[in-house]
Amino acid sequence: METVDLARLQFAVVTIYHYFFVPMSIALAALTAGLQTAWLRTGKPHLRQLTMLVGKLLMATFAVGIVTGLVQEFQFGLSWSEFARFYGDVFGPTLAIEGMLAFFLEATFLGLWFFGWDRLGPRLHLATIWIVAVGTVISAFVILAANSFMQNPAAYEIDPDTGRARLENFGDLLVNEVNLAAFPHTIAGAAMTGGALLLAIGAWRAWRDKAGPTHRDHPSWRLLARLGAWVTLAGGVAVAITGDILGKVMTAVQPMKMAAAEALYTTQSGAPFSVFAIGGADGGKPFFSLDIPYLLSILAAGDPSATVQGIDELQAEYTQMYGPGNYVPWVPVAYWSFRLMIGAGVAAAVIAAVVLWLTRKKRSLPGHSWLARAVLVALPVVPLLPLAANTFGWIFTETARQPWLAFGLFFTADGVSPGLTSAEVLASLIGFGVLYGVLAVIWTRLVLHLARLDLSPDPEAPDPGADDPAGSPNRTGAPIAPSY
Helix, strand or coil: CCHHHHHHHHHHHHHHHHHHHHHHHHHHHHHHHHHHHHHHHHCCHHHHHHHHHHHHHHHHHHHHHHHHHHHHHHHHHHHCHHHHHHHHHHHHHHHHHHHHHHHHHHHHHHHHHHHCCCCCCHHHHHHHHHHHHHHHHHHHHHHHHHHHHHHCCCCEEECCCCCCEEECCHHHHHCCHHHHHHHHHHHHHHHHHHHHHHHHHHHHHHHHHHHCCCCCCCHHHHHHHHHHHHHHHHHHHHHHHHHHHHHHHHHHHCHHHHHHHCCCCCCEECCCEEEEEECCCCCCCCCEEEEECCHHHHHHHCCCCCEECCHHHHHHHHHHHHCCCCCCCCHHHHHHHHHHHHHHHHHHHHHHHHHHHHCHHHCCCCCCCHHHHHHHHHHHHCCHHHHHHHHHHHHHHHHCCCCEEECCCEEHHHCCCCCCCHHHHHHHHHHHHHHHHHHHHHHHHHHHHHHHCCCCCCCCCCCCCCCCCCCCCCCCCCCCCCCC
16 A cells, blocks of 8 residues: 555544544533433432433543544644645644643533532532533534535635645634534534433343342433433434535535445436445446435435536546546445445434333333344444444545545645655554554443443432532532542
8 A cells, every 4th residue: 555545544543433432422421411400400319320420421431532632633743744734724723722622621621520529519510511511512613614624625815925725714714614514413423422322321221120130120221221312313313404404515515525425427417316336346337226216316406306417527527627637536435435324323213213112101121022122132233323324424524525635625645744654654553553442442341330330329419409608519518429
């Protein structure tokens, strides 16, 4: 493999691994804040225990996300310094804001939340986790603006002296039409990721406890499973709606990407959507395709008779615009990553809907029907489905933009650090792989440990409505230790 190919592989590994934890952190922060708010409003002890459980899941996930984010920034400077030189004036402000939010605001207030149970008044303590939840969303919006520039360059001008892209208006960068479409799609995907994790933990514990020697049926686990199922299902619906909007925007700004997603080589009016296709690994025209008539035109433009440009016409058009070259991405990767993204997301939403059906009217999850047993067998896979959907979505987004780093503006081959060798990239890739393997083991063991903890009643749990004038967390002033 050439150096640029290894550098692309390295960036893909680092980015995909980091993004395992980003959407989960966003969702878990909001869910922790929501559960704690419900506890303060109702005073129900089991809501406090669930708040602590989800909050500790957030702590473990957030920590790994911080570490992998640092590695990602290091890797960016290591292998892509030429692109950083060109793009730095645009990327710099977004990276600085995201870094300050993650390392200062979110990390600080998450620490205050975790260690403030017996030191802060209930409402002040609740405010700390809401600040974390809001900060994660703002952070996502800002960093997505940087990626949206790569999809649809905006709010810049080229400095005639340096040849660098110079940011003209930060506000215009934030409201890039791609960012406005990608942000809600990303947040909806994050909801599915966090919801699926809680669904799996809650359903597994409900089954394990009821099937155990004591035959306990702790209602909190059923509540956690249903909460996770509702969030996963709602996120799935939102993903479908926002994905439709994002697809139309992408068709307008990157028609080659959408043509590659459908392996559509010939421009068509009333274009069909390909459900399944078989073709060569070289990305040539498929020799078999199972199509749904008119659906692609509807998805691309909202009109069944709309014309959708094909790969061959776009290749000729780009050759005239940008000069000789191959502007066609690797079609099999674009085609199948697009479908695997949809398939994994739909599977997660379907399982969530089944769990809600099985637990309706206060029914216990385990049950004895074949459907209930199928859900129990699928539980280990449930958290992986939204992660897979997110991963395939990013693979599609980034690889189907090739050969561009910034679409129509900067080629991928021109962004690699000068003097970088294949051996250096390979050595760093191995190092990152070892580090990520260790982090994966640590995070998995932490999550499994937390999932096995009992939700025992906490005799020292505070009365959430009992703020005294001095601001102590309860009426007696006695310290309230969180249940670890």
